[in-house]
Amino acid sequence: xxxxxxxxxxxxxxxxxxxxxxxxxxxxxxxxxxxxxxxxxxxxxxxxxxxxxxxxxxxxxxxxxxxxxxxxxxxxxxxxxxxxxxxxxxxxxxxxxxxxxxxxxxxxxxxxxxxxxxxxxxxxxxxxxxxxxxxxxxxxxxxxxxxxxxxxxxxxxxxxxxxxxxxxxxxxxxxxxxxxxxxxxxxxxxxxxxxxxxxxxxxxxxxxxxxxxxxxxxxxxxxxxxxxxxxxxxxxxxxxxxxxxxxxxxxxxxxxxxxxxxxxxxxxxxxxxxxxxxxxxxxxxxxxxxxxxxxxxxxxxxxxxxxxxxxxxxxxxxxxxxxxxxxxxxxxxxxxxxxxxxxxxxxxxxxxxxxxxxxxxxxxxxxxxxxxxxxxxxxxxxxxxx
Amino acid sequence: xxxxxxxxxxxxxxxxxxxxxxxxxxxxxxxxxxxxxxxxxxxxxxxxxxxxxxxxxxxxxxxxxxxxxxxxxxxxxxxxxxxxxxxxxxxxxxxxxxxxxxxxxxxxxxxxxxxxxxxxxxxxxxxxxxxxxxxxxxxxxxxxxxxxxxxxxxxxxxxxxxxxxxxxxxxxxxxxxxxxxxxxxxxxxxxxxxxxxxxxxxxxxxxxxxxxxxxxxxxxxxxxxxxxxxxxxxxxxxxxxxxxxxxxxxxxxxxxxxxxxxxxxxxxxxxxxxxxxxxxxxxxxxxxxxxxxxxxxxxxxxxxxxxxxxxxxxxxxxxxxxxxxxxxxxxxxxxxxxxxxxxxxxxxxxxxxxxxxxxxxxxxxxxxxxxxxxxxxxxxxxxxxx
Numbered sequence: 035x036x037x038x039x040x041x042x043x044x045x046x047x048x049x050x051x052x053x054x055x056x057x058x059x060x061x062x063x064x065x066x067x068x069x070x071x072x073x074x075x076x077x078x079x080x081x082x083x084x085x086x087x088x089x090x091x092x093x094x095x096x097x098x099x100x101x102x103x104x105x106x107x108x109x110x111x112x113x114x115x116x117x118x119x120x121x122x123x124x125x126x127x128x129x130x131x132x133x134x135x136x137x138x139x140x141x142x143x144x145x146x147x148x149x150x151x152x153x154x155x156x157x158x159x160x161x162x163x164x165x166x167x168x169x170x171x172x173x174x175x176x177x178x179x180x181x182x183x184x185x186x187x188x189x190x191x192x193x194x195x196x197x198x199x200x201x202x203x204x205x206x207x208x209x210x211x212x213x214x215x216x217x218x219x220x221x222x223x224x225x226x227x228x229x230x231x232x233x234x235x236x237x238x239x240x241x242x243x244x245x246x247x248x249x250x251x252x253x254x255x256x257x258x259x260x261x262x263x264x265x266x267x268x269x270x271x272x273x274x275x276x277x278x279x280x281x282x283x284x285x286x287x288x289x290x291x292x293x294x295x296x297x298x299x300x301x302x303x304x305x306x307x308x309x310x311x312x313x314x315x316x317x318x319x320x321x322x323x324x325x326x327x328x329x330x331x332x333x334x335x336x337x338x339x340x341x342x343x344x345x346x347x348x349x350x351x352x353x354x355x356x357x358x359x360x361x362x363x364x365x366x367x368x369x370x371x372x373x374x375x376x377x378x379x380x381x382x383x384x385x386x387x388x389x390x391x392x393x394x395x396x397x398x399x400x401x402x403x404x405x406x407x408x409x410x411x412x413x414x415x416x417x418x419x420x
Numbered sequence: 421x422x423x424x425x426x427x428x429x430x431x432x433x434x435x436x437x438x439x440x441x442x443x444x445x446x447x448x449x450x451x452x453x454x455x456x457x458x459x460x461x462x463x464x465x466x467x468x469x470x471x472x473x474x475x476x477x478x479x480x481x482x483x484x485x486x487x488x489x490x491x492x493x494x495x496x497x498x499x500x501x502x503x504x505x506x507x508x509x510x511x512x513x514x515x516x517x518x519x520x521x522x523x524x525x526x527x528x529x530x531x532x533x534x535x536x537x538x539x540x541x542x543x544x545x546x547x548x549x550x551x552x553x554x555x556x557x558x559x560x561x562x563x564x565x566x567x568x569x570x571x572x573x574x575x576x577x578x579x580x581x582x583x584x585x586x587x588x589x590x591x592x593x594x595x596x597x598x599x600x601x602x603x604x605x606x607x608x609x610x611x612x613x614x615x616x617x618x619x620x621x622x623x624x625x626x627x628x629x630x631x632x633x634x635x636x637x638x639x640x641x642x643x644x645x646x647x648x649x650x651x652x653x654x655x656x657x658x659x660x661x662x663x664x665x666x667x668x669x670x671x672x673x674x675x676x677x678x679x680x681x682x683x684x685x686x687x688x689x690x691x692x693x694x695x696x697x698x699x700x701x702x703x704x705x706x707x708x709x710x711x712x713x714x715x716x717x718x719x720x721x722x723x724x725x726x727x728x729x730x731x732x733x734x735x736x737x738x739x740x741x742x743x744x745x746x747x748x749x750x751x752x753x754x755x756x757x758x759x760x761x762x763x764x765x766x767x768x769x770x771x772x773x774x775x776x777x778x779x780x781x782x783x784x785x786x787x788x789x790x791x792x793x794x795x796x797x798x799x800x801x802x803x804x805x806x
Contacts (some may be wrong), residue, residue, distance in 0.1 A: 035661040037435025042428070048678065049423025099599045241658040243645060244665045246635030255629045272627040275421040275678075292434065292661075 035242045037315040044178045050271075050280065052208045053080070053168055056087040056124070058121045061164065062202045064121030066093040069135045071127040073097060075170060078214040084126055084168060094118050099127065102307060102314060103134030105150060105186040108141075112149075115163070117143045122164040125202075128219075129174030129226075129314075132167050136182035136200040139163040152195050153184055160196035168206040171215060172278040173315070175222030175230060175285025177205035185308065189348040191396065192304040207282065209274040217264060220277075221370035222315035224260035227281035228253060228366075231289065232340075233296045236326070237404040239335050240293040249289045250343045255280045257344065257366060264370050278284060298402030299325050302412060305392040310381065319367040319374050323360050324415035325407070330356045331405050376420045383420060386413045421628045424677040429563045431590040434665065435687040436657075438594045439466070442473040442510070445590045447550065450507030453500060457513045459483065461556060464581060464600040470512055470554060480504050485513065488693055488700060489520030491536060491572040494527075498535075501528045501549070506598055509551040513589075514561030514605075515612075515700075516552050522568035522586040525549040532694045538581050539570055545583035554592040557601060558664040559609030559701070561671025563591035571694060577782065578690040593668065595660040603650060606663075607756035608701035610646035613667035614639060614752075615704045617675065618726075619682045622712070625721050625788040626679040635675045636729045641666045643730065643752060650756050684788030685711050688798060691778040696767065705753040705760050709746050710801040711793070716742045718792050762806045768806060772799045 047055050058068065075081040096111045099279045114120065115138065125135035139162040140179065141149035151157040169177045176182065180201040185192040235249040266273060283289075302325070303317035306351075312320070330337055334352055341347040341359035349355040364374050376385055393401075393409050401407040433441045446452065452474065458565050461467040482497045500506065501524065511521030525548040527535035537543040555563045563566065566587040571578040596604075621635040652659060669675075674774045688711070689703035698706070716723055720738055727733040727745035735741040762771055779787075779795050787793040 035435070035440065035659055035665075038432075039441075040432040040434065046424075046426040050424065052423065055425075134472070241662070242665075243641045243662040244637065244669055247641060248634055251630065251633030251637055255633060259629060272421055276627070276629040279421075279628075279678075283630055292665075 035240055035292040040287065040291050041198060042178065042201070042286055042288070046178065046207060046282070047204055048207045049275075050208060050210055052206045053083040053211075054087050056084070056166065056168070056204070056206065057089055058092070059166065060091060061122055065118050066091055067110070067111065067120040067124045067138075068093050068095045068120045068330050069099060069123055069127075069131060070095075070097050071099045071131045071140065073074070074214070075126055078211065080126060080211045084124070087412065093124075099131045099134040101130045102183075102185050102192065103130045103137070103143050104315050104355060105137075105184050106188065108134050108184070109149075111138050112141055120163065123163055124168070125165060126168040126170065128169070129176045131185060132169070132176045132202075133169070133174070133182040136162075136176070137184045137195075139200050140163045140195070140197065144153055150186065153186075153193035156195065159195065162199040164203050166204045166206075167202045168211070169278075170211050171211060171219055171223055172281035173226040175227065175282055176295045176326070177202060177207070178282050178286035178360065181285075183304070190308045190392065192308045193396075199223065201236065207273055207278055209278050212274055212278065213269040213271070218371060220264055220273075221372055222313050223281060224256055224264065224277065224370060225319050225367055225372060226257045226315040227284040228260070229299060229315075229322055230284040230321065231256070233299060234290040234293065236336055236340055237294040237296050237333060242292045245289045245291060246250050246339070249282070252280050252284050252289070252321060254342050256284070261366075261369065272377050285363030294404050296402040296404050298404075300394075301398065301401045302389065302415065305389045306385075308392065309385075309388055310379070312379075316372055319372050320376060320419055321362045321415070323374060324419045326360045326363070327357070327418060328411060328415050329406060332359075333404075373417075374415070381420070383417070385420070386416045421626055421680040426673065426677050428564065428583060428587070428672055428674070430588050430672070431712040432564065432593060432668070433590055433705075434593045435661075435800065436594060436596055438592045439469040439597075440473050442470070442552065442554070442590070442592060443475055443477070445552065446477060447508055451504050452477055452508045452510050453497065453504070453506040453524075454479050454481045455485060455497070455509055455511045455513075455517060456483050457485045457517045460600070461512055464597065466512060466556060466597045466612065467748050470510070473531045474733065479510075482505065484735060485517045485520040487516045487571075488571045488578065489516045489523070491523075491570050492574065494520050494523055494570070495535075496528055497524050502597075506549065510550055510553070510554070511551060512554040512556065514555070514557030514564045518555070518561070518562045518588075519568040519570060521551050521553070522566075523570045523581075524550075524585050525551045526581070526583065536572065539572075539579035540577070542581065542675070545581065545585050548583065550589050551586065552592075553588045554589045554597070555664075556597050557605055557609055558598060558611040558667035561613065561668055563588060563593070564668050564672035568691070572762045576694045576778065578694045578765045579782070593664055595657055595664050597661055599655040604757060606650055607758055608699050609667060610642055610650065610663065611705050611753055612648070612701040613670040613757060614642045615685060615701075615708055616670040617642070618708065619685060620676040620679065622717060622722055622726055623680040625789070628678045631675045631677055631679050632725070634669070638666050638670050639730050640676070642670070647752075647755065680790050682788040682790050684790075684793045686777075687784065688775065688801065691769075691775045692779065695771070695774055696765070698765075702758055704757045706762060706805055707801070709750045709760065710746075712749070712796060713743070713804060714801050715792060761803075762802070767806070772802045775802060
């Protein structure tokens with residue numbers, strides 16, 4: 035096992051009615067900026083619960099955060115933060131709203147020229163406004179980590195930053211607020227969380243047994259209970275609760291401690307989203323089987339462990355076992371209603387050059403953290419997905 | 421799944437040489453009290469590493485903390501804390517040293533009459549001196565939670581308290597510092613951690629899949645890798661690292677979220693330790709099979725899950741499967757060199773009245789958190805262990 039440092043001070047308020055506990059964890063006497071998305075929270079009662087929980091707290095609103103949150107849309111919020119002396123950001127929404135709020139929290143305290151440098155130049159984020167979240171879509175895990183991904187449309191860049199300064203002070207996870215989610219968003223959330231686990235697990239043996247077993251636990255739950263959540267004609271509280279807590283644990287950094295992580299599927303997937311507007315999870319579902327197939331020999335040991343422990347496949351023919359596990363993984367995504375080939379979306383070989391150009395524009399040469407994938411591997415991976 | 425609140429801000433510094441990172445996490449300009457035990461850290465190099473990491477920090481020492489830390493031995497440290505204006509406690513040792521340090525941290529800020537009230541009257545601990553730990557014996561998990569157990573010899577009381585105020589600011593887990601541990605202490609650590617998991621897991625179904633799967637992960641690792649650690653003729657870094665991280669996760673509160681926990685084995689075990697001086701883990705290894713057998717019908721569903729997922733036992737005869745899992749669990753303890761019957765230690769039926777008297781003296785009527793065990797069940801449990 036590699037050396038590691040683990041630190042996760044996010045307070046999780048989990049369960050029915052948990053939104054009402056927000057007020058106990060807000061700093062006193064400080065104006066709050068309520069950040070949210072397209073307005074679904076106004077229809078499903080979440081907005082009302084939040085306003086009620088805020089009580090007499092002075093607050094302002096910044097709605098309209100888009101999926102794959104957009105730099106250009108976020109920046110005007112900084113004026114409100116300055117003018118109203120905002121001291122706390124409350125993000126109510128899914129991963130995009132929370133990631134957008136994290137960027138605002140960091141940007142509000144940024145002392146350089148342009149906050150975009152936080153993303154483009156990896157400018158260190160040592161101070162940020164404190165923030166809390168009310169999660170409405172189990173998927174990204176951002177509610178319990180210090181990561182954020184933001185897109186700048188004008189330059190077609192979708193970039194990430196990370197800092198413990200933007201870890202939420204608290205995150206509310208009430209499974210009941212997810213009951214009104216459309217099925218495709220639930221499917222996206224299941225796939226997103228499943229692939230988050232794989233990005234941290236499916237590389238090389240690190241002799242990290244707790245991390246491996248925990249990762250496998252989450253994969254089994256996301257596969258079995260995730261499928262139930264997708265199939266349930268009426269929402270089932272416990273199924274949703276288990277999916278929700280599994281998705282959070284999938285990216286709260288615990289399973290990445292002391293192991294070799296990857297994230298190459300995300301690197302390629304981000305470019306597909308920027309180029310074609312794919313949902314984040316859909317882009318991952320398209321790319322992952324290509325990455326797995328391409329690395330099936332190099333990563334044989336861990337892929338066999340995945341095949342055996344998650345899909346129950348054992349075979350003397352190791353590559354056959356791995357290929358079967360990839361097929362079952364892709365089937366799992368398709369059973370959740372997500373098409374997994376670029377050709378399913380009318381995209382052909384032109385994608386290869388476009389993605390390569392994008393990667394080059396960010397100076398990406400090596401992909402992921404495992405050191406076994408470079409930009410030269412990307413054409414073969416994408417070609418296998420057409 | 422029940423509602424829950426999860427909060428664990430302990431920073432874990434894990435791996436080879438991690439003691440050297442202490443200085444980065446100490447408050448500046450504040451005298452430190454170094455608390456440790458019988459002096460083994462002076463022989464195995466840990467003391468020297470800690471002193472080196474403290475650098476120019478002003479520090480004082482309070483050695484001699486005993487196993488099952490003793491109130492009477494701890495109290496004089498409060499004078500040093502006051503006189504030297506100690507602002508941070510650094511506990512270097514196993515669970516006893518850390519628990520003792522937590523009590524000191526709370527007692528130093530206690531404004532009531534007598535700090536013993538923190539244990540005897542559950543006086544609320546809202547403020548405590550900050551503390552950090554260097555763990556030398558994987559076992560109790562106290563390095564990543566807010567719990568502490570202290571014994572007052574004069575009245576034969578072994579009592580617990582808990583507060584987020586005494587959660588360590590950081591805990592150093594370097595598997596190499598455990599290499600000089602005697603085998604019986606390693607065995608105790610494995611058993612202690614294994615039973616910690618069971619106290620949180622082996623009650624009633626809570627439909628909490630992440631917590632269940634994580635608990636089962638830890639049980640499997642403690643069983644298989646724990647046995648390897650015990651058998652290794654030379655210490656193996658990765659085996660020790662996995663045991664160490666599993667033991668910490670066994671009681672960092674994550675697996676107890678949203679589920680029904682028990683702790684009745686601990687309640688009875690504590691009395692055996694006070695009465696007969698048993699090592700903590702030995703007392704648990706004696707009591708657990710009795711509690712499991714006694715509750716095998718009431719808790720059948722979860723016990724079957726344990727039998728199947730941990731021991732691979734399936735049978736149409738549910739009670740037979742459970743009894744076989746209890747036998748295998750007890751065998752596991754015995755293979756680690758721990759005798760599991762009271763009669764192995766020359767103790768007979770007289771134990772029953774003594775334990776009952778002890779429990780009555782603490783006004784214990786119901787045992788554990790599952791609501792299915794009272795003081796009236798204790799004679800049968802103990803009788804089965806003679």
